[in-house]
Amino acid sequence: MLxxxxxxxxxxxxxxxxxxxxxxVYRLQKPANDNDLAVMRRIDELFAAWPFLGSRRITAMLKAEGETINRKRVQRLMRQMGIAALGPKPNTSKPAPGHKIHPYLLRNMAIDRPNQVWAADITYCAPRPTFGEGRMTGMQKRKEEEEK
Known part of the structure; x- marks a missing residue:
């Protein structure tokens, strides 16, 4: 528009x-070089296989493959691609203000017979989508936008 x-x-x-x-506005963005595109393609492949990996682990995997790359560059490329590791973020264990803390009712109880105490687990694990359906990677989103 400018x-x-x-x-x-x-x-x-x-x-x-x-x-x-x-x-x-004054500084025009530099176009991505061919090396960046190749590294981005490899980062996208690694992220598609292991979406829980962050920049540290991806950097280590790229270095193990013989790529000379540092973590800041991997972070910048991941940010450009719009991808981030799937996992807990900091401070997720802090209780909400005003949240009631329930007492532990079994603290001084001696459990000495079957069926005296029961427990239940309500953990839900969402099914992981296979590659190509469900969540799109950054490169796939960009390709789809270019085709439109």
Whole structure:
């Protein structure tokens, strides 16, 4: 939407009207090089096989394959591809404010006969989609958007 060739409106005024920061306008993004595309393709393959891996583990796997790459580059490429590890994030074990803490009723109880105490587990594990259906990887999303 920004017109750099417009002589009537300066870039500063155009940014002001559009509500865009000038810092992101003056510097044009560099196009991705062929090496980045090859690494992104390999990261996408690794992430499709193991979606719970983060940048540290993917970096280690790429280094084991002989690629000279550092973690910051893997993080940047994963961010560009729109992928992130599936797993618990920090502070997920903190209770909500005002949450009632229930007492442990079996603390001083001696369990000495069958059927005296019962327990249940309500853990739910969602089925993992196979590759090609369900969750799309970053490269698949980008390819689909390009085809539209």
């Amino acid at each position: 017109d750099r060739a417009d002589k009537g409106l300066s870039i500063r005024r155009q940014c002001e009207l559009l509500g865009v920061a000038r810092a992101g």
